[in-house]
Amino acid sequence: MARCAVCDVTSSYISKEIGVCLRCIRERPEDALPHAMCAHRRSRTAFGLPERPPKNPDGLTCKICVNECRIPENGIGYCGLRRNEGGKIRDVSSQRGKLSWYHDPLPTNCVGDWVCPGGTGAGYPEYAYCPGPERGYKNLAVFFHACSFNCLFCQNWHFREETLKPRTRSVDELVADVVERTSCICYFGGDPVPQLPFSLRASRLAMERNKGRILRVCWETNGSMNRHLLDRMVELALKSGGCIKFDLKAWNENL
Numbered sequence: 001m002a003r004c005a006v007c008d009v010t011s012s013y014i015s016k017e018i019g020v021c022l023r024c025i026r027e028r029p030e031d032a033l034p035h036a037m038c039a040h041r042r043s044r045t046a047f048g049l050p051e052r053p054p055k056n057p058d059g060l061t062c063k064i065c066v067n068e069c070r071i072p073e074n075g076i077g078y079c080g081l082r083r084n085e086g087g088k089i090r091d092v093s094s095q096r097g098k099l100s101w102y103h104d105p106l107p108t109n110c111v112g113d114w115v116c117p118g119g120t121g122a123g124y125p126e127y128a129y130c131p132g133p134e135r136g137y138k139n140l141a142v143f144f145h146a147c148s149f150n151c152l153f154c155q156n157w158h159f160r161e162e163t164l165k166p167r168t169r170s171v172d173e174l175v176a177d178v179v180e181r182t183s184c185i186c187y188f189g190g191d192p193v194p195q196l197p198f199s200l201r202a203s204r205l206a207m208e209r210n211k212g213r214i215l216r217v218c219w220e221t222n223g224s225m226n227r228h229l230l231d232r233m234v235e236l237a238l239k240s241g242g243c244i245k246f247d248l249k250a251w252n253e254n255l
C-alpha cells in the first residue's frame with residue numbers, strides 16, 4: 001500500500017519505490033516522471049552505474065544502442081560496460097565480454113519454445129532434429145551481465161552485481177562449449193544489446209565450426225539495438241532457423 005505523491009490516492013497497486021500511481025504516470029507525466037526518475041537514480045547508484053546515458057560533447061561516442069552514449073574521459077557508458085581510457089574504449093569488445101552460460105535440456109523454458117523448431121519441430125528436417133520437441137538435445141543459454149535499459153522490477157536484476165566486475169570471457173571460450181548435442185544458442189541477460197558485436201562474432205564462429213548440422217541462433221532482447229546490428233542478427237537467425245524475441249517493455253511512452 002502506498003500513496004501517490006501527485007494525486008494523493010492510496011492504493012495497493014501503487015509501488016512504494018516509485019511513489020506515483022499508474023494514472024498519473026500516463027496522464028500527468030510532467031508531475032509524475034520526476035518521482036519515477038528518483039527511483040531509477042537510486043536503483044542505479046546502488047550498483048555504481050551511471051544515472052543516465054553520458055552526453056559529454058567531447059566524449060567517445062558509442063552507437064551500439066539507442067542510448068548513444070558520449071563517454072567522457074575516465075567515464076563509463078550507461079550500460080556500465082564501456083570505459084573511456086585515454087580516448088580508447090576499454091573493457092569489452094567483439095572478442096571479450098562480460099557473460100556466463102549454461103546448458104538447458106530441450107524443451108526448455110525459453111520464451112520462444114511454443115513456436116520455435118526446438119520446442120515444436122517447426123521447420124523439420126531443415127531447422128529441427130525431430131518433428132516434435134527436440135528431446136535429448138540442449139540449448140546453450142548465454143546470460144549477458146549488462147543492459148541498455150533500467151527496468152525497476154527486472155526479474156534478472158542480479159546481472160547488475162556482475163556488470164562492473166573486471167572478469168571478461170572470450171568468444172573462443174564460449175564457442176568451445178557448443179557440443180554435439182547443442183542444437184540452439186540463446187542470448188539473453190541483462191540484455192544482449194550492449195554486447196552484440198560479441199554475440200554476432202560468437203554465432204558466426206559457432207556456425208562455421210558446426211557447418212552441415214543444425215545449430216540455431218536466437219536472441220531475447222529489449223530491441224534497443226542499432227538497426228545495422230539488428231540486420232546482422234536477422235541474417236544469422238534466419239539462416240540458422242533461430243528466433244529473435246522482442247520483449248516489449250511498455251506501450252505508453254511515459255512508462
Ligand code: SF4
Pocket residue numbers: 053062063064065066067068069076077078079080081082147148193194195
Ligand atoms: S551499448 Fe552501452 S555504452 Fe554503448 S550506447 Fe548503449 S548503453 Fe551506451
Ligand code: SF4
Pocket residue numbers: 106108110111112113116117118119139183184185186216217218242243
Ligand atoms: S533458443 Fe531458440 S530454438 Fe532454442 S528453445 Fe529457445 S527459441 Fe527455441
Ligand SMILES: [Zn+2]
Pocket residue numbers: 004005006007008009020021022023024025
Ligand atoms: Zn496519482
